[in-house]
Amino acid sequence: MSDKISKNKIDLISVGIYLLLVVLGWINIYSSAYDGSSFEFGSRYGKQMIMIGMTFVILLILLFVDVNIIFSSSYFAYGFVLLALIAVLFLGDKTGGSRSWFEIGSFKLQPAEFAKLATALALSRFLGKENFNFTSDLKSFVSVLGIVFFPAFLILLQGDLGSAMVFSSFIFVLYRQGLSFYWFPIILIGILVFVSFFFLNIVLIFIFLIVIGLVTYRYITGNIREAVIGAILLVIMILIGLAIIIFFRANIKVHIIIAVSVFIVSLIVVVKSFKEMILKSLIVPVLLLFYIGSLYSTGYIFENILKSHHRARINVLFGLEKDLTDIGYNVHQSKIAIGSGGLSGKGYLKGTQTKYDFVPEQDTDFIFCTVGEEWGFVGTAFVIIVFTVLLFRILFLAERQRSVYSRVFGYSLAGVLFFHYSVNIAMTIGLFPVIGIPLPFFSYGGSSLFAFSMFLFIFLRLDSQHNTLYT
């Protein structure tokens, strides 16, 4: 393939899929608001149409922007978004318990939607150096985690748990860029621990953690001796701590004892394995801290950070509460709407569940219900296939980039897109708690549509010059 042919050539397959999704999205938004009256620009489908038009104009402009400007403004964009995220905490409009919107005229802007794009730009820029492995030194590793989790943290402060969780999708990028596969089970176990909090007794979980910690350590380093010593020390420290509590009848909480013990044990291990590569020696304490942290943070997050509606949603998902009228109501109604569609659906504009407000957030987070009800299994399967094709296309394009910067950006896009689409669909069909994130390109909402379109088209613009090397 010569440079000339590929130069400035936008990937038309991706553009086609994108247009298909946007149009399908609008058609379904129209249906969910349709009440037999004539077309109105003031309605939600009218507003969305204007947003789509504006987005298209900006995308067209974007196609003529010099790629180097994008590359060089990566950090700037990131910084700008961080400022916006902080600003919104103080100046934002409070909607539904979270302070995450700027109100500009009749349109609302949600910085969190742009934070994913900005983070992707900054991450690409950071990892985009040739022959750079971020896992090779601690500073780089921590920097990478910082780039990803700082905006997530700010978003969490807004009270928007769903959008914050999206940042975990950057794991795809980190994996592609050298993070060991073994980190996946570790993270998975963390999630398992989080989940198990709701079922198991605290002592059992703790024993379970130590066992998993040892096994994982053995798996990664091949050396069980240090791990066992570490674990024994840990248990001894905890017992001493407990003895102190009992002896002095001190009013100290158990988890503080555990945290202090873990800290001391970590120090001992770090000192002991000083000669070895620092990152490797950190595995045991980091692992234990991570697990214990997730164990106690689960309780803490559950009781303090999560809002009552989040708690209830999680309880409903795990079957700890059965309430079809209150919290479980959303998911139940959503499943009724989708389930009632049958094989081929009730036909366009003929959905009763979505149309008459049985499904909450019917044109935003639950737009997939309209698809399910009116287009049936044929429609839902089609949408899933289209998304999957798009993801594969992005993956394919990312892999053909000569520049690491572009590839990282492509992976970021695929990860975020995948997280959004899969979690959104999973929550509408009751496979995931309702965390309130939109279906990309489909859901009503300017910020989301605009941010995702920019995300995709910046990547396509980068891809149009995939032989270029950015450093």
Next chain:
Amino acid sequence: MKTKIFIVSSIFTISAIIFIVKLFFLQVIDTSYKLSAENNALRHITKYPVRGKIFDRNGKVLVSNKAYYDLKVVPRSLSEFDTAEFCKLINISKEDLIKKIRRKRHSYKPITIKKQIEDIEYAYIQEQLFKFPDFYIEKRTLRDYNELTAAQLLGYSAEVSGEDLKRDDYYKPGDFIGKSGIEKKYETHLRGKKGEKIFVVNVHGSIQGIYKNGKYDKEAVAGKDLISTIDVELQKYGELLMQNKIGSIVVIEPATGEILAMVSSPTYSPDLFVGKKLSENYRRVEKQKGKPLFDRALRSMYPPGSTFKLVNALIGLEEKVINNRTVFITDGYDAGTHVVGDHISGLVTFQKSIQFSSNAYYCHVFKRIISNKKFPDYASAYEEWKKYVQSFGLGISLNTDLNFEKKGILYSSTYFDRYYGKRHWNYNTIISLAIGQGELGFTPLQSANMISAIANRGYYITPHVIKKIVGDTIAKKFTEKHLTKVQAEYFEPVIDAAELVVSAGTGFSAYLPGLDICGKTGTAQNPHGIDHSIFVAFAPKKNPKIAISVYVENAGYGSSWAAPIAGLMIEKYLTNKITKTWQEKRIIEADFINKK
């Protein structure tokens, strides 16, 4: 790198497969969500049919309907409103209102805030209701009684019980169902067919439109009107005569089996069992002296006493153990262990035996029936006798269109075998059956039917209270003749004697010149107190128009109370005037319940 790309691709692919499989189950395999969806978006508003009216035989309205209103709300759709003003408007305490709504606050199904609001209150509420747009009114109907009579016969209707709901899925909570009397027996005709209006509603329960332009709506079909056999004037007159007395009157038109009147006393006003006060009134009436809820005409079993001599006479004639010239010289009847006493003695002819109600005469007749040589033993003779009795509709279920009718007491021979030992009993052991005492118990309805069969000279038609269902036909059994085992020819001597009972015998107090009343007095022995006064009669002798049985409990001889009541009833029905006003006055004023 290849593995990393492979793993990422796998994650994408597996997720897509999981979703598609899950959706396939949710949308294609599992059908339960489709049902849920229907109940979700469509609100089925029941259109209640008007219950069928009940008329008397002359077209007078007995039972009709009046409108009332239920105030309803869909709790989920409820937005803020001025509770203080609302409570004042509908006259309900705030606590009650909050309790009602809170319990169902998530419900999309309407709940009733106030039931059975009557016209005047409705008009008042309707004026103010615009201030509370979430509340709406649903029109229903309740029974309205134009004539406060025949309460037990008509029965009442009320909201369905849990058992009703289980038994018949036609009913939904809040529906009305006939609980007793005609209301119960003719429930399926009276109830009509519920209709339905289907609305499309949103999650807030507010109506968005009519589903498919009313394509699936169903109009309610009004219940069928019933023309009863009751003559309301006669019924009311019977209740008047029976006031302050315990007992009953059953009047039948012999030729048709139509029940002209059926009085069970004491009674109550049927409009007590309507609307909000129903259960309160029910409990009150239930406890009243004389148990008004107990329908004596159908359920109270009395020994027929001397009225039963008519039947034994007929059986004797048919069995040819006597004829109308048979004479017994009697001075009581020696039954071995005891002597059956008598009102008359000496030479007793067949005619006199009925006219003056000879006990001994019928003991002899009964002895001849049971010891008849054509039967191998007493037991088979008794069984034959029993079949005769049953052919008069006695001791069997008449299968009328009334609820809870009793079958009566008429034992088979095996009962006596068990009681006395096989072959250890004979006619003398059970001699009281000869004079209608002992192991016999018939209802006033059965007695009236018996005299009706005699009036017809050998047949009866199953008594019934509904003669016509508008737009339908009544059961065939209410037109069929049931023949007695006694031939028509044997009736004449018995009827001749029964005429003498009234014109110059024990039933003289029922006598009315020119009406040709034939009757028989009776006294049911009451082991618990004063005997019950019984009289059965029909008139006129030729082409009888009316057959009647009258029971007055604890009133003594049949001639003193039951006979004059029967006479007045017959005169009222046949001539529509009363000549013996002094007797009427005496009866109306008599009080056997409150004072003695």
